[in-house]
Amino acid sequence: MASRKLLLKESIKNVGRVGDVVEVSPGYARNYLLPQDLAVEPTPGNLKKIEERKKEIEKIEREAREQQAALIKRLEGVEVTLERRANDQGHLFGSVSATEIAKALQGQGFNIEPDDINLPGKLDRIEKYNVQVKFADDLATDVKVWVAPDPESKASMDAAAKVRSEDAAKSTHEE
Numbered sequence: 574m575a576s577r578k579l580l581l582k583e584s585i586k587n588v589g590r591v592g593d594v595v596e597v598s599p600g601y602a603r604n605y606l607l608p609q610d611l612a613v614e615p616t617p618g619n620l621k622k623i624e625e626r627k628k629e630i631e632k633i634e635r636e637a638r639e640q641q642a643a644l645i646k647r648l649e650g651v652e653v654t655l656e657r658r659a660n661d662q663g664h665l666f667g668s669v670s671a672t673e674i675a676k677a678l679q680g681q682g683f684n685i686e687p688d689d690i691n692l693p694g695k696l697d698r699i700e701k702y703n704v705q706v707k708f709a710d711d712l713a714t715d716v717k718v719w720v721a722p723d724p725e726s727k728a729s730m731d732a733a734a735k736v737r738s739e740d741a742a743k744s745t746h747e748e
Contacts (some may be wrong), residue, residue, distance in 0.1 A: 577602045579612035592627035641708040652717040653677045659726040662735035668697035
């Protein structure tokens with residue numbers, strides 16, 4: 574299968590950066606890159622045009638990166654509390670998503686998107702989690718996410734804990 578060489582007008586994840594000449598499958602070129610206006614034929618005229626755009630985009634990316642670096646600094650030590658319903662064992666009905674964490678951080682004035690958040694597995698218990706916010710390999714930090722029980726769940730968890738401790742106390746007296 575022959576591949577096509579195209580000049581990228583935008584940076585595309587897992588394909589290349591703006592201004593790169595990339596080899597892609599004819600179908601990808603025909604069905605996605607060309608109709609979405611993300612790439613053009615690598616003619617000398619196009620190369621020149623894209624070179625200017627590349628400088629512009631690099632400047633924008635540099636500024637965005639500086640903002641992200643500042644944001645990472647501000648995020649250090651930040652905690653988010655999310656109240657959830659849970660059973661008396663502290664298991665949530667469902668789990669906390671990256672979107673919910675992003676919304677909570679946005680509510681605290683941080684410009685974070687769900688795909689900037691890496692979850693350490695499923696957040697499906699009442700406890701504290703360390704969640705990574707990551708813009709790039711060298712731009713990342715952990716945020717503490719405290720999944721707390723809502724008042725009703727807390728009451729049933731406390732009641733269950735009390736029963737468990739009474740049962741434990743009874744079983745030690747019976748021996």
